[in-house]
Amino acid sequence: MTTRERILNSIQANQPSLLPLPEQFTFTSSFPDLTKQFSDSLAFVGGMAVVVPDHKTIEAHLKEHYPGMTSVASTCPELAHLADRGLDVADPHELASLNLTIIEGPLAVAENAAIWVDERQLPHRVVPMITQYLAIIIRQSTIVPNMHDAYKKLKVNETGFGTFISGPSKTADIEQSLVIGAHGARSLIVYVLP
Structure with missing residues (x-):
């Protein structure tokens, strides 16, 4: 018997008992104030939350x-008048000059400030990543404590593509130089409605 075979046999003979999943x-997670x-969490990752009444x-x-600001787009009907351009383009490359985009997020997570956005909010998947500045509007009632609670609420089979966004784009190199906005939005403001 080779050394390899002895090792594999020893591993096979000493397997732990199976436990049910x-x-x-x-x-x-028990946060006393989910909005706070x-x-x-959003401030920690470089974004800014603003609690607003309307x-x-x-x-x-x-x-x-x-x-x-010019080259502003909005998918929020209440703020559509701020937009000077639409997102209904055949080729997403036409959105490369987008400066500010205002969208709504149907679900937010308190523990990491992640906001779920999907194809219902985004006519093109690239929108939150290609815009220079991103504003997302959420409601306090849609903030859940953690990602486990968020995934319980998501119905990806109904929404299609979706992603969690937390803060502006960030990257860092070996010298620990943090760069914000290198691969996506340079800033993120989240407006929290009651």
């Missing part, structure tokens, strides 16, 4: 932060 694998936890406040905040 958990029926429902989940973790419980979401805001803190769409008029969002409009005022956007105009203050992006004065005179």
Whole structure:
């Protein structure tokens, strides 16, 4: 018997007993304030959360932060008047000059500030990655504690493509130089409606 065979036989003879898989694998997170936890998590990853009472406040905040911005698109009907361009293009490459995009997120996660967006919010998958600045509108009632809770709510078979977005684009190299906006949006503002 070769050494290899002895090792493999020893491994085979010493297998642990099989245990049943958990029926429902989940973790419980108990954040006292989901909106605060979401805001803190978003700030930690380079984004900014702004709790607002209505769409008029969002409009005022956007105009203050992006004065005179052109090449703006919005999929939010209440803020469609801020857009000077549409997203209905045949070729997504036509969106390369997009400066600001305003979209809605149907689900947000407090533990890591991830926001789910899917084909219902995005006419083209590239939109949140190709825009220079991204604004996402969520509702407090859609913030869940953790990713386990988020996946319980998702119905990917109904929504098609989707992705979680957390903060602006970030990358770092060996010298630990953090670059924000290299591979996607340079900033992310999340507006939290009641």
